[in-house]
Amino acid sequence: MAEKAISRPGVKRVIGVDLDFGALRTAGPRYWAFVSLLVTVIGLGVMAWGTLLTHGGSVMAMRDSYPWGLWFTNYMYYVGLSAGGLVVYASVHLFNAKQFAPLSRLAVLQAGVLVMMALLGIITDMERPWRAVWMLLTPNFNSPFIYTGSAANIYMIICFVDLWILITGKGGHKLAHRMTLIALPFAVYLHTTTAFVLSLNKSRELWNSAVMVPIFLTSATASGVALLLICAYVMQRIGAMKFKPSMFRSLSTLLATVIIIDLFLLAVEILTVFWPTSAKPGHALRLAEFFTGEYAIAFLPVLVLGLGAFALLAGRSTRHLPAVQITASLMYVVAIFLKRYSLMAMGFAVDPLGQYSAPYLPSLVEVLIALGLLAVGLLIMTLSAKVLPLRVPEEDSAESDQVVLASHAPEQALEVG
Amino acid sequence: MLVLTAVALALLFAPGALAGQSATGELAFHPCSQCHPVTLGADGQPLRALPIGMTQHVVELEVHDILGEGDTACLACHDDPSRNPGMLLLADGTFVDVTGDVSRVCQRCHFEKYREWQVGVHGKNEPKCTAAGCHDPHTPSWIYVGALPPFQGTGMEVRAVGEWLPFKPLAGPPTPPAVLTPAWLAIVTALGAVVSAGMLGYLILGRFKR
Numbered sequence: 001m002a003e004k005a006i007s008r009p010g011v012k013r014v015i016g017v018d019l020d021f022g023a024l025r026t027a028g029p030r031y032w033a034f035v036s037l038l039v040t041v042i043g044l045g046v047m048a049w050g051t052l053l054t055h056g057g058s059v060m061a062m063r064d065s066y067p068w069g070l071w072f073t074n075y076m077y078y079v080g081l082s083a084g085g086l087v088v089y090a091s092v093h094l095f096n097a098k099q100f101a102p103l104s105r106l107a108v109l110q111a112g113v114l115v116m117m118a119l120l121g122i123i124t125d126m127e128r129p130w131r132a133v134w135m136l137l138t139p140n141f142n143s144p145f146i147y148t149g150s151a152a153n154i155y156m157i158i159c160f161v162d163l164w165i166l167i168t169g170k171g172g173h174k175l176a177h178r179m180t181l182i183a184l185p186f187a188v189y190l191h192t193t194t195a196f197v198l199s200l201n202k203s204r205e206l207w208n209s210a211v212m213v214p215i216f217l218t219s220a221t222a223s224g225v226a227l228l229l230i231c232a233y234v235m236q237r238i239g240a241m242k243f244k245p246s247m248f249r250s251l252s253t254l255l256a257t258v259i260i261i262d263l264f265l266l267a268v269e270i271l272t273v274f275w276p277t278s279a280k281p282g283h284a285l286r287l288a289e290f291f292t293g294e295y296a297i298a299f300l301p302v303l304v305l306g307l308g309a310f311a312l313l314a315g316r317s318t319r320h321l322p323a324v325q326i327t328a329s330l331m332y333v334v335a336i337f338l339k340r341y342s343l344m345a346m347g348f349a350v351d352p353l354g355q356y357s358a359p360y361l362p363s364l365v366e367v368l369i370a371l372g373l374l375a376v377g378l379l380i381m382t383l384s385a386k387v388l389p390l391r392v393p394e395e396d397s398a399e400s401d402q403v404v405l406a407s408h409a410p411e412q413a414l415e416v417g
Numbered sequence: 418m419l420v421l422t423a424v425a426l427a428l429l430f431a432p433g434a435l436a437g438q439s440a441t442g443e444l445a446f447h448p449c450s451q452c453h454p455v456t457l458g459a460d461g462q463p464l465r466a467l468p469i470g471m472t473q474h475v476v477e478l479e480v481h482d483i484l485g486e487g488d489t490a491c492l493a494c495h496d497d498p499s500r501n502p503g504m505l506l507l508a509d510g511t512f513v514d515v516t517g518d519v520s521r522v523c524q525r526c527h528f529e530k531y532r533e534w535q536v537g538v539h540g541k542n543e544p545k546c547t548a549a550g551c552h553d554p555h556t557p558s559w560i561y562v563g564a565l566p567p568f569q570g571t572g573m574e575v576r577a578v579g580e581w582l583p584f585k586p587l588a589g590p591p592t593p594p595a596v597l598t599p600a601w602l603a604i605v606t607a608l609g610a611v612v613s614a615g616m617l618g619y620l621i622l623g624r625f626k627r
Contacts, residue, residue, distance in 0.1 A: 030623050037616040044609045051602050063593040363596045364606060 016168040023386040035382060038375040045372015048365045049124055057127060059365040065357035066348045070341075070366045071121040074373070077223075077340045078118035079152060079194050080216065081333075082159075083187050084224015085111035088251070089162075090184040093177045099250045102243055105166050105390045106235060107228055110381070111187075112159030117377040119152055124369050144200050148193035155190045158183050167389055191220050198343070203352040205282040207343075211269050218262035223336035225255045226309075226329035231381070233326060240385040245320065252325045256313035259332060263306050282350075289349045290342055294359045299342040305335035479556040494522055494554075520548040523557070 010022020051059055062069040085107035091097040092104050100107075123129045139146045162179045165171060171178075195216035198207035229251050235241040273279060273287045290299035312328040313319055348357055362370070384390065458464045476491075478484070484493040496504040496512055504512040505522045513521060524531035527548075533539035540551060548554070 030620055033616050033619050033623075037613055037620070040609055040613055040616070044606060047602060047605060051599055055597060055599070058594070058597040059599075061596050065593065358593060364598045364603065368602075368606060 015164070016170070017164065018389055019387050020389065021387060024383075027386060031382075031386075035379065038379045038382065041375035042372050042379065044368050045370075045375065048368035048372065051365055052124065052127065052369070059363060061361060061363040061366060065351055066360045068344055068348070069125075069360060070362040070370050071125040073337075073340050073344045074121045074370055075118045075125075076194055076216075076344075077337055078114045078121070078377075079148075079190060080220030080336065080340070081224045081227050082111040082114035082118070082155075083191055083217070083220035084222070084226070084228050085109075085114075086159075086183055086187040086224075087221050088225060088228055088254075090180045090187075093173075093180040094184070097250075099244070099247045102241065102247065102392045103228065103232060103251075105163060105388075105392060106231060106241065108159055108163045108166060109384060109388070109390065110228060110231055111224075112156055112163060113377050113380050113384075115152055115156040115159060115190075116380075117373050119156065120373050120376065121370070122149070124373075144193055144196040148190065148197055151186065151190040151193050155183075155186050158186060188217065191216050198347065201347070204347040205280065206286040206346045209269060209272075211265055211272075215262065215265045215269065218258055218265055219336050219339060222255060222258040222262050223333050225251060225258060226332045229255065229325060229329045230333070233322065235385060235390065238385060241391055248322065248325055249320050252313050252319050252328070255329065255332070256310060256319075259306065259310045259313070263303075263310065266303075266306075286346055286350050290346060293349070295342050295345050295349060298338050298345065302335050302339045302342065305331045305338070309335065476555050480558050481555055518547065519554070520546075523548040523552075523554070527557075 010020060010025060012019050012021060060069065088097075088100050089104045089107040089111075092100045123132070126132055135146070135149065158179070162176075162183055165175055165179055192213050195213040198204070199209060199212035201207050229248065232241070232243055232248070232251070236243055270287065273283050289295055309328040309331040312324050312331070315324075318324050345360060348360065350356055478490055481493075482490060484490040494505055496506065503515045505515060505519060506525075507513055507521055508525045513519065520531060520534070530539055531548075534542055534548070536542075540546065548557075552558075
């Protein structure tokens with residue numbers, strides 16, 4: 001593949017990877033319109049960050065009673081989304097799931113970019129990011145942050161190294177297999193420590209639950225697989241990659257399975273909290289806020305969207321339809337964001353002294369920075385779709401004559417957003 | 418002139434200094450142990466002279482009257498007055514001197530407040546700080562803002578030991594300060610939103626044209 005690609009104009013080899021810059025020149029106006037849109041949003045985000053650096057915390061809606069806001073919610077959300085990719089990629093090697101083999105590069109790229117977005121969010125959340133050095137110089141080993149922060153950094157590096165190994169083919173299948181043996185446990189470790197950030201809070205009764213860890217893992221896997229499915233459709237539509245319908249069907253089956261496990265764990269938690277003879281008053285009081293209180297508008301859709309997504313995918317006769325698969329995936333990706341948001345709000349709605357806090361709504365600066373970071377991730381994926389050789393060689397040789405339909409790019413990339 | 422200025426300043430700031438003293442939660446004085454236990458001689462008069470010709474004092478309870486009527490209310494916290502009312506009853510049945518850690522007496526009922534004070538979210542947890550340093554122990558909803566010398570007048574009126582203000586708990590959580598959004602950022606965002614909407618329109622319309 002490499003030899004074939006390098007013969008084309010506009011292809012440059014950087015550290016053994018053939019970057020196809022020529023594809024950017026042939027890209028249509030709508031592709032560039034989409035890139036300009038993303039750049040505009042990134043520009044707004046940069047200006048918002050500048051405001052934050054000059055004005056400090058006063059521009060944020062995060063307050064004493066609500067110290068973790070949209071960015072930390074996004075951290076958990078993006079870290080979770082990145083898991084799905086890794087699970088699919090790992091299943092290729094560990095369980096010999098050949099049908100997912102064409103997805104491997106895309107899955108690893110998606111995982112790496114999402115963790116990068118998560119970490120960028122933490123940098124803005126620090127307000128004075130240069131102080132991050134103190135976390136390294138004076139680590140507090142009792143704090144789960146030290147574990148989740150280091151895990152996310154290492155995980156990001158593992159993902160990008162893994163992508164490089166997959167693209168260049170260095171070390172062959174053996175090295176790729178070994179990398180899986182490192183990356184998959186690390187993904188589990190990362191998501192476990194992220195859940196620990198919440199569940200090890202003794203004073204926040206709603207988070208202080210051991211089931212938080214498995215719920216994080218299943219939510220992460222389900223939303224990640226859903227996003228990968230959407231991403232794969234987009235890549236197929238813009239002609240960057242080609243997949244068999246059976247691959248999407250397998251992915252949907254996997255998605256439906258993980259969704260129902262995720263919903264089951266959530267149901268178990270709700271039942272434990274509200275069971276008359278086992279309910280802890282503080283725990284029940286806080287969770288009740290999400291059924292009848294001000295946060296119900298964020299939490300009830302989680303159940304509706306989650307059950308809806310499962311119902312859509314449960315029917316065998318309709319599961320193969322792309323519209324059904326994409327709708328269900330979108331529903332679950334949105335559901336998990338709302339779940340993360342309400343989970344964060346749950347902890348802060350009633351503070352440890354029993355006082356109610358005003359509901360948190362992110363400020364303009366917070367929203368702009370969050371959108372800017374999302375646009376950074378989308379921009380990387382949009383450019384990668386053209387520049388990076390994401391096709392797996394076996395697929396590529398069969399599909400090499402396919403014409404790249406660049407003009408379809410923007411609308412599809414929009415669907416991801 | 419300098420001395421006069423210093424005296425004027427001292428008088429001016431003295432109430433503030435007293436308030437500061439009270440704000441540390443430290444007992445400003447311990448009058449009880451100076452007389453109690455009161456032992457009477459053969460003539461039925463106290464062996465030790467009571468200050469300012471005092472014979473007995475009355476404490477009026479306004480909140481702690483729920484503890485009972487008459488002596489019952491006193492005995493809820495104090496030892497028998499004929500023995501030593503300066504000794505206060507703890508939860509385990511032992512006594513603590515009124516100059517000691519009297520907060521543990523209050524802890525018997527107000528254990529939640531005691532816990533909040535211990536962890537530092539109620540008042541100040543400082544070495545000499547006690548509940549009675551800030552609250553009038555007989556009517557704890559009164560808090561001291563400045564200590565006055567004891568035994569003003571002929572009897573010991575508990576209210577006379579300090580100025581007091583009625584204590585009102587917060588009606589709700591404190592209102593968070595408003596979020597600052599610079600006007601220029603709002604304007605730039607509006608412009609950016611218009612540009613983005615234009616681009617989105619182009620992308621969506623282009624889809625139908627295809």
